[in-house]
Amino acid sequence: MTLLSARGLSLRFGAIPALVDVDVDLWQGEVLAIVGESGSGKTTLLNVLSGRVTPDAGHVFYRDPHGLEHDVHAMPSPALRTLHRSDWGFVHQDPRQNLRMNVSAGGNVGERLMARGARHYGNIRAEAIDWLTQVEIDASRVDDLPRTFSGGMLQRLQIARTLVTHPRLVFMDEPTGGLDVSVQARLLDLIRTLVARLGIAAVLVTHDIAVARLLAHRIAVMQRGRIVETGLTDQVLDDPQHAYTQLLVSSVLQA
Amino acid sequence: MTEGYNFAYLDEQTKRMIRRALLKAVAIPGHQVPFGSREMPLPYGWGTGGIQVTASVLGPDDVLKVIDQGADDTTNAVSIRRFFAKTAGVATTTHTAEATVIQTRHRIPEKALRDDQIIVYQVPQPEPLFRLESSRVETRRMHGLADYGLMHVKLYEDVARFGQISIAYDYPVMVNGRYLMSPSPIPAFDNPKMDRMPALQLFGAGREKRIYAIPPWTDVRSLDFDDHPFRAINALEPCGLCGATDAYLDEVVTDDKGGRLFVCSDTDHCAERRDAGHVGKDGVP
Numbered sequence: 001m002t003l004l005s006a007r008g009l010s011l012r013f014g015a016i017p018a019l020v021d022v023d024v025d026l027w028q029g030e031v032l033a034i035v036g037e038s039g040s041g042k043t044t045l046l047n048v049l050s051g052r053v054t055p056d057a058g059h060v061f062y063r064d065p066h067g068l069e070h071d072v073h074a075m076p077s078p079a080l081r082t083l084h085r086s087d088w089g090f091v092h093q094d095p096r097q098n099l100r101m102n103v104s105a106g107g108n109v110g111e112r113l114m115a116r117g118a119r120h121y122g123n124i125r126a127e128a129i130d131w132l133t134q135v136e137i138d139a140s141r142v143d144d145l146p147r148t149f150s151g152g153m154l155q156r157l158q159i160a161r162t163l164v165t166h167p168r169l170v171f172m173d174e175p176t177g178g179l180d181v182s183v184q185a186r187l188l189d190l191i192r193t194l195v196a197r198l199g200i201a202a203v204l205v206t207h208d209i210a211v212a213r214l215l216a217h218r219i220a221v222m223q224r225g226r227i228v229e230t231g232l233t234d235q236v237l238d239d240p241q242h243a244y245t246q247l248l249v250s251s252v253l254q255a
Numbered sequence: 256m257t258e259g260y261n262f263a264y265l266d267e268q269t270k271r272m273i274r275r276a277l278l279k280a281v282a283i284p285g286h287q288v289p290f291g292s293r294e295m296p297l298p299y300g301w302g303t304g305g306i307q308v309t310a311s312v313l314g315p316d317d318v319l320k321v322i323d324q325g326a327d328d329t330t331n332a333v334s335i336r337r338f339f340a341k342t343a344g345v346a347t348t349t350h351t352a353e354a355t356v357i358q359t360r361h362r363i364p365e366k367a368l369r370d371d372q373i374i375v376y377q378v379p380q381p382e383p384l385f386r387l388e389s390s391r392v393e394t395r396r397m398h399g400l401a402d403y404g405l406m407h408v409k410l411y412e413d414v415a416r417f418g419q420i421s422i423a424y425d426y427p428v429m430v431n432g433r434y435l436m437s438p439s440p441i442p443a444f445d446n447p448k449m450d451r452m453p454a455l456q457l458f459g460a461g462r463e464k465r466i467y468a469i470p471p472w473t474d475v476r477s478l479d480f481d482d483h484p485f486r487a488i489n490a491l492e493p494c495g496l497c498g499a500t501d502a503y504l505d506e507v508v509t510d511d512k513g514g515r516l517f518v519c520s521d522t523d524h525c526a527e528r529r530d531a532g533h534v535g536k537d538g539v540p
Contacts, residue, residue, distance in 0.1 A: 078400045085404075100408070107411045114411065115404025121414050121480040143415050 001063060003028045003169060003201050009048055009058035018044040019055065020225040029199045033216030033233065035206055035248065041225040042205040043173055049203060050090060050171045051080050085115050089162035093174040095154040098161065099146050105132060105157055106142040112165045131160040135190060152183035156190065163194060170202045176211055188214050209252050213237055221245045263310040263343040269293055273311040277457060280468035285430030287381050292464040302360060303461025305377035306335060309358045312373055313339065318346045320354035325362035325520030349523050363445040365502045365524040368454035370471055376439040378460035381467060383427045383437040403435045406478060414483050423488055429476045430469055444487040444503045449475040494519045495537035497528035
């Protein structure tokens with residue numbers, strides 16, 4: 001059974017077709033990468049799938065833990081908000097968009113727990129420290145403000161803050177963008193380990209084929225608002241069928 | 256009563272508008288109701304919200320008490336009391352027990368209020384989340400969805416930094432288990448008095464144009480953590496004049512050699528105790 005499925009999504013920004021009749025299926029515990037050049041509609045698709053932007057046409061269905069299917073865009077806003085702060089997570093390219101920069105690292109990680117009703121300081125703090133350790137941030141930094149953190153640490157802090165409620169589904173928008181190569185590699189390794197261990201399903205938007213190859217089980221290639229090719233990651237990257245995918249794969253520098 | 260004023264200064268249509276807002280506020284305890292705040296003959300921040308609410312609930316038979324930081328004899332209290340004596344001709348008092356309407360800034364009287372009394376709070380900032388979330392659109396949405404995790408983040412930060420919740424005044428409360436509310440800048444010491452209070456509690460914020468209310472006998476709970484429960488902070492000494500140990504105390508510097516005096520902030524309460532023969536260590540029998 002699919003966790004998230006989208007049918008016939010279309011969205012235009014004026015004359016620009018951002019999404020054209022897009023279908024997406026995501027199964028439990030699966031990582032789906034959406035790749036394509038900038039302006040191809042990757043981030044728009046992510047925003048529509050997560051209910052943050054309403055499409056002109058089409059539906060997104062989410063299956064909750066009880067097996068009930070919800071039309072994401074027809075949900076009442078309190079329910080969608082509850083979903084966003086418990087079952088779902090969103091990792092931005094710029095961690096500053098998600099983090100509270102004037103609140104300590106521990107407070108940032110604990111916020112989702114408190115929003116969900118946790119009211120025991122000791123437990124919240126213990127869980128925050130546990131998560132900081134899991135994302136390889138030293139536990140002694142728990143009371144430091146995020147502005148004293150490096151770019152890679154901020155991104156890891158954002159991941160800890162998102163995963164602390166054990167979401168079933170995480171949306172990631174270029175999680176490694178803007179980081180230098182060695183930091184990227186560590187972060188990718190971390191994400192891969194956490195996602196596999198917790199059995200999280202993820203929709204990952206990236207323009208970096210290497211990131212997709214490392215993290216994703218399946219891949220969807222977008223061009224001008226359409227999904228032009230989809231399949232298992234290795235299959236798509238090793239034997240691309242669509243002309244655009246071939247171009248995309250061949251343009252990656254071989255190390 | 257001075258000629259030439261409508262009863263209690265405000266015109267009748269304005270009072271109707273404010274009363275409608277008050278009824279709505281009482282119906283939804285803790286919810287901020289917008290109202291058309293009028294220009295009043297005193298500056299914003301001096302109690303324009305409270306004075307409009309008082310004007311709207313005052314009747315000719317009411318007895319008014321006005322306190323400022325617990326005292327009946329400070330500028331703000333004296334001015335507002337005289338204002339209503341002049342424009343409404345109502346009786347005024349400094350005794351809590353005799354008053355039917357009490358307008359207050361920064362305190363709740365020590366003497367327990369009764370179900371035939373109304374207490375009106377002057378509120379500078381009605382939005383409890385305003386330091387944490389600058390967008391009013393967003394805070395309204397948070398109130399609408401009862402999404403108050405952010406307030407607990409503030410409390411978490413306090414405990415992480417100071418080892419305790421360090422909010423000394425304007426300590427946020429949950430009203431009737433639903434709305435997060437700013438109790439106006441009363442000391443946290445007074446928060447427990449709001450819980451299941453027999454008197455009707457009305458809050459007016461003139462500059463921010465908001466009215467809210469707590470009906471009698473409503474649950475008012477101060478936010479806290481299970482392992483860091485709410486506690487009222489007060490000076491450790493008894494009152495220097497009346498010896499009271501259960502009243503909220505002001506610290507008064509008496510000289511430049513470190514001398515200080517702790518006295519009840521509620522002047523009426525202190526005077527009553529002294530009349531009854533209680534004497535503190537700095538008091539005169």
